[in-house]
């Protein structure tokens with residue numbers, strides 16, 4: 001079976017079950033993401049949002065079901081995880097920059113070491129990315145010298161440097177000061193406009209409404225309801241969705 | 250099986266308020282030297298029983314005792330180098346993904362960490378032959394070398410725990426970020442995890458070195474000609490005069506103190522510096 005970028009979903013999640021010990025976290029999740037799509041996953045705390053997206057790049061394994069990323073089966077014991085992770089970028093809530101490396105090194109290290117790219121090319125590309133996330137002049141700053149919002153933008157640039165086909169964002173603004181949330185959301189929005197496929201877990205409803213092509217609402221490990229933002233936010237049908245939205249909006 | 254560390258030094262470094270260090274001044278050192286060496290000599294000198302003063306005798310013997318102390322340092326360097334090398338590997342074994350490697354490294358570490366240093370030293374001394382026969386070559390194993398081997402065992406075990414503790418003390422986000430950037434496990438360890446660990450390992454490692462240096466006198470029990478052995482011989486040569494005991498052993502104390510105290514101070518300074526940066 002060959003995967004086609006035009007007709008097949010870039011990420012196809014089917015009937016995924018996942019538990020930690022006796023705790024069932026995902027109870028049959030199914031969703032598709034087409035190339036260039038931006039999807040937002042929202043839902044109460046503990047409903048399995050992080051677990052779901054961590055399964056996509058095999059940071060968590062799954063008990064049953066199937067996750068196909070560009071035709072690559074994640075739930076395959078013989079999966080080449082490195083191959084998968086070259087396709088899937090990830091940005092974390094806590095940034096997780098490497099504190100002993102400068103912003104520039106953080107960004108260019110993986111292309112050089114993992115993709116074996118030429119150092120000069122990688123450095124030029126890294127500087128270009130810093131510019132893209134509006135951090136020109138910060139290339140020699142260490143993460144400890146940057147604000148949360150700046151660190152998160154370096155983390156986004158670091159992920160972009162691997163030229164992934166899809167990027168996972170796990171509540172990337174949740175640890176930020178309110179003033180810096182905007183700059184990070186702006187960066188993500190520009191990515192989305194450039195056509196990057198994005199899977200976001202977020203609590204920023206206004207942002208989700210603005211950038212998402214599709215919204216998924218999870219509760220207790222299942223997708224309760226989903227739809228394009230216009231209909232999702234206006235006429236949610238399920239009482240759980242309504243309750244959640246009424247609390248958060 | 251639990252892999253929990255019991256090394257208090259490996260708890261995550263927390264920033265704490267700056268407090269002024271209690272710092273030893275020159276006068277303190279002079280005071281210590283006086284109390285241990287000069288003072289007792291003077292007391293006995295006043296009795297006027299012998300023709301030569303204890304201090305003069307001590308001065309005669311000082312070059313020999315200093316050379317003995319140097320020998321202690323050589324043993325400490327050797328045991329530290331060897332212990333660090335093997336212990337480093339053992340520590341990496343303890344964080345291996347391969348369960349048998351992990352379990353056996355853990356077992357070896359725990360075994361040697363919970364054994365008295367002196368017993369390990371005895372084992373090395375009396376179980377190793379006096380020469381090794383390697384492909385027909387006779388390689389002599391002098392006592393001081395066996396002492397290095399014996400003392401390197403507990404160092405190895407402690408270094409192994411330091412490495413494991415440091416690796417475990419890094420936030421899991423560092424591993425996850427590296428994983429999601431498609432670094433291999435080996436690359437993650439060498440490029441991302443270990444460089445960050447060095448800083449955390451340095452203070453406990455230097456602490457261990459201090460302890461090891463002081464433990465090198467154990468080698469006197471098994472007959473290595475280090476400072477304690479030489480002191481004993483010097484005292485015997487002087488006819489076992491009791492008024493010489495305090496100044497002689499006092500000198501040994503002062504030598505170790507002068508050597509180890511700056512290391513301890515430097516360790517505290519490092520810990521302090523890193524806790525402020527982190």
Ligand SMILES: Nc1ncnc2c1ncn2[C@@H]1O[C@H](COP(=O)(O)OP(=O)(O)OP(=O)(O)O)[C@@H](O)[C@H]1O
Nearest residue numbers: 020023025043044045046047048049050051052171
């Ligand atoms: N590694 C783990 N081991 C055991 N339980 C885990 C693990 N990771 C997550 N869980 C549990 O799985 C459940 C779902 O967690 P998850 O982090 O996916 O929720 P979430 O929807 O992202 O919540 P939040 O909005 O708070 O981030 C929680 O009950 C959590 O305690």
Ligand SMILES: [Mg+2]
Nearest residue numbers: 049050051171
């Ligand atoms: Mg989460």
